[in-house]
Amino acid sequence: MDGNGERAQVVVLGGGITGLLAGWHLRQQGYNPTVWEASAAPGGWAQTLPWPGPAGEPGSLERGPQGLLVSRGGAMDRLLRALAIELRPSRPKGPRWLGKAGRRHPGLASLPGVLRAPGLGLGEKLRMLAEPFIPAGSRPEETLHAFFARRLGEGFARELLPALVAGVLAALPERLGLEAAPRLKRLEAHGGLVLGALRTGLERTRQPVGGTGALAQALAERLGGVSTGRAAMALEPLPGGQWRVHGNGPHVEAGAVVLALPAPAAAGLLRPFAPGVAAELAAIPHLDLRVWHSRHPMVQGWERGLGLLVHPPEGRGLLGAVSFAADDPRGVSDLLQLRAYVGGAYPVDPALAAWPGVFRELHRWLPELGEALQVREEACPGAFPMLEPGHGARVARVLQGLPPGLHWLGAARFGPGIPHLAEGVEVWAGALPRVGLT
Numbered sequence: 001m002d003g004n005g006e007r008a009q010v011v012v013l014g015g016g017i018t019g020l021l022a023g024w025h026l027r028q029q030g031y032n033p034t035v036w037e038a039s040a041a042p043g044g045w046a047q048t049l050p051w052p053g054p055a056g057e058p059g060s061l062e063r064g065p066q067g068l069l070v071s072r073g074g075a076m077d078r079l080l081r082a083l084a085i086e087l088r089p090s091r092p093k094g095p096r097w098l099g100k101a102g103r104r105h106p107g108l109a110s111l112p113g114v115l116r117a118p119g120l121g122l123g124e125k126l127r128m129l130a131e132p133f134i135p136a137g138s139r140p141e142e143t144l145h146a147f148f149a150r151r152l153g154e155g156f157a158r159e160l161l162p163a164l165v166a167g168v169l170a171a172l173p174e175r176l177g178l179e180a181a182p183r184l185k186r187l188e189a190h191g192g193l194v195l196g197a198l199r200t201g202l203e204r205t206r207q208p209v210g211g212t213g214a215l216a217q218a219l220a221e222r223l224g225g226v227s228t229g230r231a232a233m234a235l236e237p238l239p240g241g242q243w244r245v246h247g248n249g250p251h252v253e254a255g256a257v258v259l260a261l262p263a264p265a266a267a268g269l270l271r272p273f274a275p276g277v278a279a280e281l282a283a284i285p286h287l288d289l290r291v292w293h294s295r296h297p298m299v300q301g302w303e304r305g306l307g308l309l310v311h312p313p314e315g316r317g318l319l320g321a322v323s324f325a326a327d328d329p330r331g332v333s334d335l336l337q338l339r340a341y342v343g344g345a346y347p348v349d350p351a352l353a354a355w356p357g358v359f360r361e362l363h364r365w366l367p368e369l370g371e372a373l374q375v376r377e378e379a380c381p382g383a384f385p386m387l388e389p390g391h392g393a394r395v396a397r398v399l400q401g402l403p404p405g406l407h408w409l410g411a412a413r414f415g416p417g418i419p420h421l422a423e424g425v426e427v428w429a430g431a432l433p434r435v436g437l438t
């Protein structure tokens with residue numbers, strides 16, 4: 001090694017949840033990882049940011065996830081227990097309304113909501129209730145639309161699914177593969193949506209006390225710190241299977257490098273010496289999202305939170321609006337804290353590029369909503385990988401083509417949510433004692 005560099009056993013590039021999880025598991029196995037994070041703080045999208053109220057009251061907002069889906073005994077559950085993270089229920093439990101055909105309809109989280117679902121005939125509603133009797137069996141390269149049409153019927157897939165998928169994954173169900181929702185595959189393997197949920201355990205949305213950012217903080221603390229402000233700019237293969245990472249500071253040499261980066265960033269580093277793998281990663285579309293945070297006078301009846309998903313194409317551009325409950329420590333008491341999503345796989349209507357347009361649209365669906373007292377926009381460029389049909393085969397090609405000593409982890413490999421990352425990184429780390437780090 002030349003005199004200008006550092007030496008590490010293993011370098012993790014990216015200090016989002018994926019990189020923090022990778023570092024934490026490596027630590028548990030006796031490795032001494034160094035984690036590089038380009039920005040000033042660890043956590044990536046999973047950060048709880050301070051946002052004082054109008055009179056300077058303490059308050060915060062979530063940059064990304066507001067709640068985590070936790071199933072008892074699953075990887076997320078194990079992780080939260082191992083980190084001794086205190087949880088509170090997250091409200092609302094599901095979207096309370098569906099915006100469709102110019103009207104607000106009850107959400108689909110309850111049986112009455114399903115039975116009153118808009119746009120569906122009686123036969124289509126009965127077809128939905130027949131789901132437990134549909135034989136299980138996965139289909140290769142099935143889209144989310146095809147999956148739900150098979151299990152719940154064409155009516156559900158046509159009339160209700162687009163709003164649910166737009167609000168959660170920011171894309172059309174016809175463009176997404178089952179890899180975008182890995183739990184569906186597991187449920188199918190256990191008999192279907194209803195039987196699978198009964199057999200594998202129901203999932204509940206939970207919120208770490210202190211916000212989702214508390215998870216990133218706890219991981220970073222257990223790791224003994226993250227090198228923030230260190231962006232990886234180039235990777236260089238060295239003789240003897242070693243790697244040199246160049247960044248905005250001293251370079252570092254290590255026997256193994258973990259790429260815990262969004263796929264486009266990983267592609268940029270791999271391009272000079274693994275162009276095939278880089279091209280595969282660069283071909284994964286990533287969606288830009290804008291999130292408008294706002295605070296409004298409380299509306300009677302909404303104290304415990306509200307949820308609204310707007311059906312595309314009517315809600316094209318306005319994907320959903322979810323509020324913090326009045327008793328949520330992240331909010332400011334007596335104010336309704338709301339966020340609205342704009343963008344994803346949908347072209348942004350120019351009318352929604354500024355707050356007055358977003359408010360007008362929200363007000364159309366939620367006429368009770370008063371003028372905002374505070375507004376803040378958070379841009380989320382490349383927020384979600386869009387996992388299309390055939391994505392699983394692409395992941396397999398990437399893993400096969402990666403040079404020895406390099407590891408690739410992240411949402412584009414394991415699925416778009418934090419529970420998918422918790423599970424995927426756990427499985428990756430579990431295989432290390434067998435295969436080692438190279």
Ligand SMILES: Cc1cc2nc3c(=O)[nH]c(=O)nc-3n(C[C@H](O)[C@H](O)[C@H](O)COP(=O)(O)OP(=O)(O)OC[C@H]3O[C@@H](n4cnc5c(N)ncnc54)[C@H](O)[C@@H]3O)c2cc1C
Nearest residue numbers: 014016017018037038044045064065231232383416417418
């Ligand atoms: C608005 C929004 C809402 C969401 N809601 C939910 C939800 O409700 N539930 C859920 O489970 N998930 C949700 N997600 C998804 C979840 O936040 C992500 O899956 C997860 O945070 C991704 O973590 P990551 O570490 O893989 O990537 P990121 O969070 O993107 O972290 C990657 C890190 O790498 C760093 N980096 C980039 N380039 C370099 C470089 N060259 N060198 C060093 N570091 C670099 C970045 O600065 C970043 O910190 C949401 C996401 C968004 C944006």
